[in-house]
Every structure is written in structure tokens, then in C-alpha cells.
């Protein structure tokens with residue numbers, strides 16, 4: 218981990234939990250907050266198209282087309298307990314967290330090295346995208362309500378399991394490359410999970426494993442991927458050799 222990692226790419230795609238931010242914050246602060254708000258959300262926003270769609274997805278996953286709000290809330294609580302990455306759970310959590318952040322109940326977390334480096338990369342013309350199992354709504358709220366203020370102006374694209382697909386499948390990374398208009402070889406993915414790094418590499422991307430002490434995947438490591446203990450160890454620039462002047 219002593220040598221600097223140098224990349225000539227057009228865009229960096231960021232995982233959140235364990236990479237830009239502490240997984241513990243999500244589990245310790247955000248999960249209990251969402252649990253306390255599922256019932257109210259299902260009752261107060263039952264006409265909201267996003268809520269309606271998520272409830273239909275819950276019923277489908279349960280195989281119970283007539284499941285009522287109490288049954289749906291119980292399923293959401295159980296998935297939260299078991300850390301099931303169910304899309305409707307993520308969608309509804311995203312809505313709840315958006316409200317919580319907007320109200321000022323919640324402030325997100327970023328490791329100290331992250332924001333200065335993101336500002337530097339953005340200033341150098343590197344495009345920044347997010348790819349997290351948390352929903353796009355949750356990602357938006359997370360970046361808008363950081364301890365350093367609104368970071369959304371730094372971010373070009375937000376991808377989740379709904380608009381891109383599962384994080385351990387190469388097809389999801391091909392989808393993001395296509396959607397962002399950046400060639401696979403010009404993309405760098407940063408994540409703490411080896412399965413995600415494998416999938417990105419299989420899609421032709423560059424990938425660096427982020428290893429932060431205390432994170433769930435720290436001991437396991439990132440396999441044979443390049444690795445960094447903080448964003449400071451990674452150097453990213455955009456080559457101008459291909460441009461016409």
C-alpha cells in the first residue's frame with residue numbers, strides 16, 4: 218500500500234458503505250431511523266407512486282398479493298434484521314432518509330480523506346458517479362446532507378440496484394458504462410467488497426479495493442485487486458492526448 222496508485226481515466230465510480238463512508242453509521246443510525254418510520258410512511262404517503270410501486274414489489278416478493286400495510290411493514294422489518302438487499306426495502310428507506318435529511322434529523326458521514334480528494338478530482342475534470350445498493354433517493358440525500366455541506370454538485374450520475382442491477386454482476390457495470398457514455402477502460406471503481414471489484418474488472422473497468430480498519434470487509438481483504446487505505450493514496454487524472462484542439 219506504499220506506492221501511489223495512478224490512473225488515467227475519465228470517471229470514478231464510488232461505492233458508499235465501507236468506501237466513502239462508515240458502514241457502522243448506516244447500521245447504527247440510519248437503519249433504526251428507517252425502522253421507526255416505515256409505518257408512518259405507508260400510512261401518510263399511500264398515494265405516492267413510488268410508495269405504491271414499492272408496496273407492490275414487497276407483495277410480489279412475499280407471494281402475497283393481498284398483504285396489508287401491517288404485513289408489509291413486518292416484512293420490511295424482517296428484511297432489515299436479516300440485511301436482505303430487497304429493492305423495495307431500499308426504495309422506502311431512501312424516501313424515509315430523504316425526509317430525515319431534509320428535516321435536518323440526519324447528517325451523513327464521509328471519512329476525512331474523501332471529500333477533499335473528491336473536490337480535487339472534480340476540479341481536474343474527472344467525472345464522479347455513485348453506485349450503491351442504497352437507492353438513488355438515498356444517495357442523493359446522503360451527498361446533499363454531508364458534514365461538509367451539499368456535495369451533489371460534484372456528482373454526475375447516481376446508480377443503484379434498480380437502474381443498474383446487482384453489484385456483483387458484470388452486466389451492471391456494462392449498463393453504467395453505457396448510461397454514462399464512458400468507455401469501460403476509462404472507468405475506475407472504488408469499493409470495499411471483492412465480489413464487486415471482480416464484477417467491475419470483468420466488465421473491463423479499473424478497480425481499487427478500499428480497506429479501512431473497522432469495516433466489515435477489512436480482514437477479508439480485496440483479493441488480488443490493487444488496494445488503498447484511503448483516497449489520498451489514489452491519483453486520478455484525465456488524459457488530454459485523445460482530444461482535438
Ligand SMILES: [Mg+2]
Nearest residue numbers: 232234235409
Ligand atoms: Mg461497500
